[in-house]
Amino acid sequence: MSALILPKDRLTDFLLLLHEYTLWAPVQRDTVTLFEVIKDPKDSPVDLEHQASLAKRSIFPQSEELFSFDQSGILNDASKEGSRENIIFGIRPCDARSFRIMDPVFEGTMPDPYYLNRRQRTVLVGIACREPFANCFCTSLGGSPFSQEGLDLILTELDGRFFVEVLSEKGKEIVEKTASVFTPASAEDGKQREDLAKRSEGAIKRKVDLEGITEKLNGIFEHPVWKQMASKCTACGICTYTCPTCYCFDMQDETTLRKGRRVRNWDSCMFAEYTLHASGHNPRPTRAERLRNRIYHKFKFNVDNFGTFGCVGCGRCISLCPFNVDLIENLSTIKSLA
Amino acid sequence: MSEFEPNIVAFLCNWCSYAGADLTGTSRIHYPPNVKVIRVMCTGRMNPLFVVQALRQGADGVLISGCHPGECHYLKGNYLARRRFMLMRNLLGFIGINPLRLRMSWVSASEGKKFADVVTTVTEDIKKIGPQQSFTREAV
Amino acid sequence: MNIQKIRDEASRALGRKDVKYLIGYQKGSYGFRVSPAFFQTKEEVERLIFSPLCQVSLAPYLTLEEVVPLPGEEKQKASKVALLARGCDSRAINQILAEKGIPRDRLFIIGIPCEGVIDRRKIEARFPSVTEPAEVREENGKYIIAIGDQSHEVPKEELLADACKVCRYPNPLIYDKLTGDKVAPHQANYDDITSWEEKPLEERLQFWLDQFSRCIRCYACRNACPLCYSTVCILDRLDPQWVKRSNDTSENLMFHVSRAFHLAGRCVSCGECERACPMGIPLMKLNRKLEKDVNDLFSYEAGKDAESKSPMTTFHVEDREDFIL
Numbered sequence: 001m002s003a004l005i006l007p008k009d010r011l012t013d014f015l016l017l018l019h020e021y022t023l024w025a026p027v028q029r030d031t032v033t034l035f036e037v038i039k040d041p042k043d044s045p046v047d048l049e050h051q052a053s054l055a056k057r058s059i060f061p062q063s064e065e066l067f068s069f070d071q072s073g074i075l076n077d078a079s080k081e082g083s084r085e086n087i088i089f090g091i092r093p094c095d096a097r098s099f100r101i102m103d104p105v106f107e108g109t110m111p112d113p114y115y116l117n118r119r120q121r122t123v124l125v126g127i128a129c130r131e132p133f134a135n136c137f138c139t140s141l142g143g144s145p146f147s148q149e150g151l152d153l154i155l156t157e158l159d160g161r162f163f164v165e166v167l168s169e170k171g172k173e174i175v176e177k178t179a180s181v182f183t184p185a186s187a188e189d190g191k192q193r194e195d196l197a198k199r200s201e202g203a204i205k206r207k208v209d210l211e212g213i214t215e216k217l218n219g220i221f222e223h224p225v226w227k228q229m230a231s232k233c234t235a236c237g238i239c240t241y242t243c244p245t246c247y248c249f250d251m252q253d254e255t256t257l258r259k260g261r262r263v264r265n266w267d268s269c270m271f272a273e274y275t276l277h278a279s280g281h282n283p284r285p286t287r288a289e290r291l292r293n294r295i296y297h298k299f300k301f302n303v304d305n306f307g308t309f310g311c312v313g314c315g316r317c318i319s320l321c322p323f324n325v326d327l328i329e330n331l332s333t334i335k336s337l338a
Numbered sequence: 339m340s341e342f343e344p345n346i347v348a349f350l351c352n353w354c355s356y357a358g359a360d361l362t363g364t365s366r367i368h369y370p371p372n373v374k375v376i377r378v379m380c381t382g383r384m385n386p387l388f389v390v391q392a393l394r395q396g397a398d399g400v401l402i403s404g405c406h407p408g409e410c411h412y413l414k415g416n417y418l419a420r421r422r423f424m425l426m427r428n429l430l431g432f433i434g435i436n437p438l439r440l441r442m443s444w445v446s447a448s449e450g451k452k453f454a455d456v457v458t459t460v461t462e463d464i465k466k467i468g469p470q471q472s473f474t475r476e477a478v
Numbered sequence: 479m480n481i482q483k484i485r486d487e488a489s490r491a492l493g494r495k496d497v498k499y500l501i502g503y504q505k506g507s508y509g510f511r512v513s514p515a516f517f518q519t520k521e522e523v524e525r526l527i528f529s530p531l532c533q534v535s536l537a538p539y540l541t542l543e544e545v546v547p548l549p550g551e552e553k554q555k556a557s558k559v560a561l562l563a564r565g566c567d568s569r570a571i572n573q574i575l576a577e578k579g580i581p582r583d584r585l586f587i588i589g590i591p592c593e594g595v596i597d598r599r600k601i602e603a604r605f606p607s608v609t610e611p612a613e614v615r616e617e618n619g620k621y622i623i624a625i626g627d628q629s630h631e632v633p634k635e636e637l638l639a640d641a642c643k644v645c646r647y648p649n650p651l652i653y654d655k656l657t658g659d660k661v662a663p664h665q666a667n668y669d670d671i672t673s674w675e676e677k678p679l680e681e682r683l684q685f686w687l688d689q690f691s692r693c694i695r696c697y698a699c700r701n702a703c704p705l706c707y708s709t710v711c712i713l714d715r716l717d718p719q720w721v722k723r724s725n726d727t728s729e730n731l732m733f734h735v736s737r738a739f740h741l742a743g744r745c746v747s748c749g750e751c752e753r754a755c756p757m758g759i760p761l762m763k764l765n766r767k768l769e770k771d772v773n774d775l776f777s778y779e780a781g782k783d784a785e786s787k788s789p790m791t792t793f794h795v796e797d798r799e800d801f802i803l
Contacts, residue, residue, distance in 0.1 A: 029692055031599060031758035053756070054694070062694065063724040134509055134607045205609040206508065232514040234538060236698035238756050254476070254722055265723045271697070273714060286544040318507070322702055322754035323514060323534060326507035387720065387736050394728050407795065417793035424798065425742050425771055429735065432675065432767045434683025443803035456803050472683060475728040 001166040001175070003185035003193075008160050010181045015041035017178040018087055021123070025089040026052030035088065048090050048157070051133045053242045053316060055095045058088050059118045060102070060247060066114060068261035075259075079113030086122040087174070094138045094312040096124050096150035098244030104306045105247055114264075123170045126151040130196055135315025137206045137328055143312055145204070146197040156193045163193045208331045210299070210309065216334060217300040221292070225337060229330050230291040232323045237268035239317035239325070245298070245310050248274075269294055295330065344464040347392040348373045348401040348457070351381045353411040354446045355403035361450030369454035370461040373401065380404065381442075382415020386426040389440060393430075394475045399439040399464040403456065406444040416444070438463045439470060481528055483657045484562070487588045489523045491560040491655070497586050498557035501539050503532045509608040510601050514539060528562065530614050530621060533595040533639065535748050536561050537570040537704035540580055558584055564592035566641075566748035568650035569781025570704035573744055575652075576784050579707055589653025591661040594634070594642035596621065597753070601637050605630070641749030641762060643667075652784060668770045674763065690730040692757045695723075699751035699761055700737060705744045705780075713737065738764040743772045743789045746781045 006014055015023060015038070023038045025046045033052040038044045068075045099119070106115040129136070129145035138144060148154055152171035155162040163185055166172050175182065240246045250267035253260050267274060270291070275284045284290050302310030311327075318326050350356040356377045362369060378384060381404030389400045402423060404416040420442070427440045441463075443456045491497050504515035504525045512531045517523060540559060563571060568589060574580055593616055601623075602608070610626040621637055623630045635643075648661040674682070700706045700713075713721050713733055721732045738745075738761075745765040752762045772778050775798060776789040 029758070032692075032756070034692070034757075063726060131607065134602075134609050228516075231516050232539075234542060234698075234701035236701040236754070237694075237696040238698050238754075241694050241696050242756060250723060252723060254724070263722075263724050265725065267723075268696075273710075287542075320756045322698055322750075324506045324511045326511075329507040386739055387732075390732055390735055391720070394732060407799070414793065417795070417797065418791070420797055420799060420802070421776065421790060421793055424775060424801070425768060426739060427801070428771050429739060429742075429764065429768060431679075432671075432682070432764070433686040433731075433735070434679045434681070436679055437801075441803060442801065459803065472687060473728045473731050475722075475732075476724075476726060 001172055003190060004164040004166075004175065004182040005185045005189060006155070006162040006164050006181055007183075008157075008162065011046070011162070012041050014178050014181045015046075015089065017181070018174065021085045021087040023087050023089060024055070024058040026050075035091075046090055048127050051092075051314075051316065051319070052090065053320075055088055055091050056098065056102070056244050056247075058086055059099065059122055060115055062241075063263055063265045064114060066251070066262045066264055068259070070259035079117050082117060082121070084121070086118065087125055088122060089125045091124055091126045091151075092129055092314070093126055093145060093147035093149070093151065093154075094136075094143055094314040095244045096126050097138075097143050097147065098150075098312045098314075099124070100150045101245045101302070101306075101308055101310055101312065102247050123152045123174060124150060125153045125171070125174065126155065128154055128156040128193075128197070128200070130157060130200055132200060132204045133315060133319070135206060135318040135328070136204055136313065137208060137315055138313035139201060139204050140208045140210060140328075141309055141311055141313035144197075145200040156196060158189060158192050158196075161189075163189050206315070206328050208328050209335065210331065213331065213335060214300045214303045216337070217296055220334070220337060221296075223337065225333060226292040227286075227288040229325075229333065230287040233270070233287045233291055233325045234323055235270050235272055235287050235290065236322075237266075237270055238320050238322070239327075240268040240270055240294070241266055242316045242320050244312060244314055244316075269297070291325075291330075295327075295334070299331070342465060342469060344372050344398040344461055344469070345396055346373045346399040346401060346457075346460060346464065347397045348375050348403065349378050349381070349384055349388065350375055350445075351404040351411075351416070352377055352379045354405035354409065355443075355453065357447035358403075358445040358449045358453045361448065362453045363450075365450045367450060367454045369457045372461045373457050380410065380412050380415035381419035382410070382412060382417075384419050384422065386422045389423075389426055390430070393435070393439070393470060394473060396471070396474055398468075398470045399441070399460060401441045401443065401456070401460050403443045403445045403453070406446055409446065435470065436467050438467055480658065484528050484588070484590060485523050485526050487655050487657050488517065488526050488560070488562075489520045491586055491588060492517060492520050492523065494558075494560075494586070496558045497560045499559060500526075501536045501559065501561040502526045503528060503534075503536075503562070505611060506531075509610070510596075510598060510605075510612050510614070528590065530594065530596045530616055531598075531601075531612075533598060533753060535567050535570065535702075535704055535750050536563070537567045537574075537748075538702060538707070538750075540571070540585070540704075541574070541707035558586045560586040560588060563587050563589055563650050563653065565645065565647040565649055565651070566592075566746050567704070568652045569647055569746040570748060571781075572652050572784045573705060573746060573781040574707065576781075576786055577744075577788070582784065585654075587650070587653045587655075589650030589656040591649045591656075591658045592642075592645075593648065593661050594638045594645065596637045597639040599753075599758075600639075604632065604637065639749055639753070641747055641752075645747075647781075651782060668766065671763070671767050671770055674767075687727055687731070689759045690734060691727045693725070693730040693734070693759060694757060695725050695730065695733065696756060698754040698756065702750040702754035703741070703745075704748065704750070705741055705746070706737070712740075734759075734761065734764065738768060741765060742768045743776070743778055744780050745769055 033050040106112040298310035410416040500517040778789040
């Protein structure tokens with residue numbers, strides 16, 4: 001399907017026409033921008049300017065009831081619930097790629113019905129990054145600010161309008177449902193988009209060469225560099241929670257005397273009690289082991305298991321870490337080790 | 339139209355207030371049935387977080403009652419509780435919880451009538467300001 | 479503030495036989511960042527910096543070193559840790575010492591009077607997407623900001639961290655060496671707290687429920703706090719479980735109210751919690767409310783010295799009781 005134009009002043013109309021979908025979009029909440037469900041697009045202006053966080057909540061919520069039960073048995077199974085289609089609007093190419101990285105984990109030999117239930121009924125409408133943020137390094141991970149991987153539709157902001165490209169059947173359906181707001185794009189529009197794409201990719205300032213990093217990691221498990229790298233980390237969960245490809249979770253039964261529910265909540269491998277055994281033993285007692293584990297997971301274990309790095313180079317962990325633990329710096333340090 | 343019946347949790351110290359509440363009962367003095375009593379050995383045992391938990395688990399108000407200052411069975415517990423209570427009440431007031439929901443009283447073992455009066459006052463006050471269920475935790 | 483004097487003191491500290499390492503600052507990895515750094519030898523002191531960009535408190539690192547049980551009979555060496563401490567950091571250290579959290583003889587404190595730090599969010603909003611290394615110095619009430627080869631001037635008030643605007647203890651209250659001229663303290667100012675308390679209850683509650691709904695329970699606030707140094711945090715425990723691990727406004731409210739209360743009379747208003755929060759929740763409001771109350775009601779301020787007993791473990795017979803039935 002050929003490209004289309006959506007005038008900027010018709011964006012709200014476009015979103016209003018999609019009222020039968022549950023709409024997730026980046027919304028400003030005081031000083032941060034987060035992906036949240038928008039009930040009425042007229043009331044909630046979408047923020048496409050700042051780096052928004054936590055898009056993964058739409059498919060993989062932070063707290064999710066798996067099922068509830070009482071003395072008679074299981075009352076409901078959340079994996080079978082929910083029928084509304086979701087749209088995640090305004091997602092960046094890096095976040096769209098991140099779902100492609102999480103999919104094999106949840107699809108594997110034991111498919112996760114909770115994740116898959118949502119994933120299958122979610123449409124990703126992305127916005128290309130005209131200006132990378134300070135810590136964007138998607139190009140070092142095989143991505144790019146205008147990457148179309150994993151998206152159903154992609155919008156590029158031009159002057160007063162969006163250049164819209166349809167990338168999948170789901171995207172086509174969306175455009176057909178909202179046809180009234182679109183006009184065909186011209187060759188000139190297409191050229192402007194090309195120019196912006198080139199300029200944006202060239203504007204990425206931070207890079208790291210990951211050639212051979214997995215092999216490098218094979219040999220440095222006991223290296224003292226991990227202690228030095230982790231010395232400023234305070235073992236909070238910011239990097240893991242805001243990371244689009246982190247998916248660790250903890251399950252717990254929340255019960256009273258006669259009923260209960262099983263919940264799964266995000267967990268962080270950086271927390272001290274992540275690997276705490278019931279015996280009291282902790283195989284990763286210090287931050288050094290935990291930081292090492294996180295880097296190994298993303299740059300070796302994920303490669304071993306699924307063939308890709310578990311990172312999309314969005315840079316949120318770097319921007320949001322209060323203590324300046326910098327993944328790009330750490331990866332460069334690792335690469336430079338003899 | 340049914341009137342709102344507040345759900346009030348009362349932490350009563352074993353030696354004074356709980357005994358005092360007992361006396362209220364044995365003296366056949368009527369008082370509102372809205373109060374659910376939890377006996378603690380001393381108000382000094384009160385963890386201020388109990389107050390927040392009570393509010394989160396369905397209470398519309400919390401009453402803490404102990405021995406009069408100078409009469410604490412463990413000498414100092416009520417003095418410490420007084421300080422903790424003041425701060426917790428102020429903090430919760432700061433985030434928007436009406437201070438009338440959090441009450442403290444000194445009721446000695448012989449003050450059966452006073453206990454009834456305290457419960458009546460607290461219940462009436464909370465009836466006027468309505469229920470507090472804005473941050474009740476999930477049903478399980 | 480003379481960086482060479484600070485480096486000299488740091489160098490001397492590292493020259494001492496009983497100092498294992500020094501905790502200070504070095505250039506961050508990009509833009510306006512400054513990184514906490516650990517220095518082992520005198521030669522490394524070259525990379526020590528101190529500027530208005532040094533916003534992270536170094537005090538939490540005193541209690542973070544995990545002491546992993548060593549095999550056999552090896553005992554932990556009782557070596558000192560040296561660190562740079564400003565006013566708020568020194569108060570945090572005093573408070574930890576008063577609580578017997580660390581032995582005094584394990585510390586070598588280089589005190590530095592502080593003229594305030596820049597709020598990273600403010601400067602990054604002012605100069606977005608800066609990756610080249612930037613430097614800032616203060617001159618005549620202005621910040622001179624060098625980004626790459628460009629220079630900018632911004633009035634100090636626009637970038638100064640909110641906690642620093644009302645700081646009454648810019649000069650270290652405890653130190654082994656002091657370097658730098660004393661700085662005049664600001665006036666106490668709790669206007670924001672008192673004006674907040676004039677708002678109707680319902681509005682206050684809605685505001686806080688909205689804020690707490692945004693919390694993602696990353697625990698950065700707790701981990702950044704110099705005074706939250708329990709080996710296992712009560713709010714992490716499963717037995718008993720005070721807060722569920724689920725993210726839900728009620729649980730989040732419990733977490734923050736509990737944490738604020740556990741800091742009553744202990745919080746030194748360094749502002750680290752609010753700075754660390756990735757969701758921009760105004761945590762300092764809660765802490766400052768308690769700080770004001772503890773001072774008004776019990777005439778106590780955290781961290782004035784290393785001996786004072788906590789107001790929560792002491793009492794006066796004449797404490798207020800007008801609210802008691």
